[in-house]
Amino acid sequence: MSVTTRAGYQGVAVAVPITVPYVRYSTMSAHWWIARALAALLEAAGVEKAAVDGVCVSGFLLFPDTAVGLMQHLGLSPRWLDHIPMGGNSGVVALRRAARAVQAGDAEFVACLAGDTNHVDSFRHTVASFSQFARDAVYPYGSGGPNASFAFLTDYVMRTTGITREDYGKLCVAQRTNALAFPHALFKKPLSLAEYLAARPIAEPLHLFDCVMPCAGAEAFLVTTEDRARALGLPYARVLGTIERHNAYPEDPIQYRGGWAMDRDDLYAQAGVGPEAMDFVQVYDDYPVITAMQLEDLGFCPKGEVKAFIRSHSFTCDGTLPLNTSGGQLSVGQAGAAGGYLGLVEALRQLTGQTLGTPVPNAQFGLVSGFGMINYDRGLCSGAAVLARGHVQ
């Protein structure tokens, strides 16, 4: 889609994957969770707070603060700051912004932070006031939140493509298998396909195990120069290519495809490798229908053929096309905006030999995909990044 060839990401290092262990409910604020993530990142990087000269922040529940207020809260004085309110696309977009800042010299050490809390009633408030369009034209219709929105999409895709609950169930079960080895996953019990199929309906055709569980948590990573990462002795990944898109295909009556389909050629051209080179995929998985859509739109299989594709792969860390290797949000939990970081942080672990769960053997290339912000009837933000194993001690 791009008119001119985009510059690459030479010299950029992505390092220090941080997950602050999630909890179902927290009485602390989003600020607390993001502060924990920053502290963990500094400790793992072995630097003082003053070393941070750039910050990216995402968090739904920082309100009434933004990234600006958070800087005073945390006593930071960065020379470069970005607030990225893009939900499930926050990780990829933070990476893009921070990488360019580092390349341009506007910042050298960018802490990318995402976190949210979850009080017993905070998800309800988030859903009720998510956007003007949601308040005017979605929430008054049953107040089902994202479950209802994705139920519409799932109903449409199942009817028009013949994909079945068993197919979606396979993705969810594989992710749970991956999650069993990941210490921070909130779901720790194995899930069988029979249990998946027998779960209670939430918003038909969605059932319990199709839906992410809101929780509290935080994620973080560091974007800096390769020189700085080496000097600090930090294993890192390199960025081969990235894309983002907002409000793609607005004339489609229902979102059967996302922005990835518009931009994936650009992504792989910039990366110099295609989907067949990926050793694993971390996609945004708030619902399995969107996981399957990303596999299609990112070119792992032709549009409309994801059913056969699902049937031909295992998606487990020890199988073919490992998918959401920490268990994804469906098994780890959805900690608000941190959900948009989860896949990227896990990809960094896989590519820098720092896995907490099952490592994908000899992973060299990984794809991370983001999706966020159901403003009205569809998710508006999409993005993806191809990462490669960089310097690993």
Add this chain to the structure above:
Amino acid sequence: MTAPLQRPNKKNPVCKTRQPTLPPWTRSRVALGMTAAAAEGRFELQRCARCQAVQYPPREACHRCLCIDLPWVEIDGGGKLISQTRLLHSHDLYFRERVPWRLGMVQLDAGPTAVVHLHGDVAAPPARVRVACKLDKAGMAVLVGFPAEEVPNMADDRQLRELTCNPQFRRVFVTDGKTATGQAVVRALAAAGADLIWVGHAEPWKLVPGLAALQALEQVTLVPLDVTDQRSIKEVASQVGAKVDILINTAEYHRAFSISARQGTDIARMEMDVNYLGLLRLAQEFGPVMKARGADGQSSAVAWVNLLSIFALANFPSHGTYSASKAAALSLAQCLRAEMRVAGVRVINVFPGPIDDEWNQLLPPPKLAPTAVANAIIDALRDGIEDVYPGDVAQEWRMRLKDSAKAFERELSVGSGT
């Protein structure tokens, strides 16, 4: 197939009456344009004045050409159901108490895709639907997907009944059965299947034609009631108030006087006493008990109807003091609407043009037959409309007022308004 509505069982006195809850009512100001149209039974969306693109959800600027001139126009509700869901879980208390709840996603022929409440008789997608805009319990516009063709018992759909006030199997209080309009309303209610109709009549020793015929209807119970007497209203409300699902205030005092046509304030005082203070007294005595029954099962308290007059919107000089009393009543009805809204009880204001009765004898036709007013009230209850302008005169007044209230005032002052 929707099952026909059945007469509800007697309420179990052991069970607690459920407190009314409301669906989410927060809307942006621009979205309230839909509510303004739905209040009169129309489905309107914004259409760009420049490129004609229909907008939904409502916007501040055209999504295609960025023009900010987005007039509201009536939309043909035809569309295609492209997807559906049945909610078993909701974040909102109102829907939580009412799941399962069926929803659809409709691609409107007019262009946009809309999330709608979906009638139970709409076939699974892909199916043709007809989308209409209704007021929900919170008084806010919502879209509803109906079957493209009329089906049996369509009005009895459980979800649709949350948006309407059908008098069938309901208990109705009509405050004055002595006027021609009051009597027509009672007969129309009986024909519409109301279960019980209490009919108020002041000064019961004064017999008027037609009252005996009303009494012969098996649903009807005559109740002595004088809306100028707070004690009288309190007594009646204490006896039957807790059973009233719909209250229709037909009581009015109407004399045709301007300021100079009559000395003193006796007539004006009576008009205010009945038309304005009468409504206030009724609202004080019946309002609280109806609010408590806003979610009392199939036949909960649903509606309060005020028989106002188109003269409430602009003074008709030859009926000047009457117009003023109706304007006062309209203002109070807005207050009542705000107070009843929290219980999901709809306040319906009816603005007829001159009714063909003795007090409008000297007005030229067209004049509204009392039965036409009654039918307009029944239709408003069934369709869930909250502002009703029955008759040609009322419609013309509306148009002239909308066009220029000042020009209309001058037209009325020189006698050319009607």
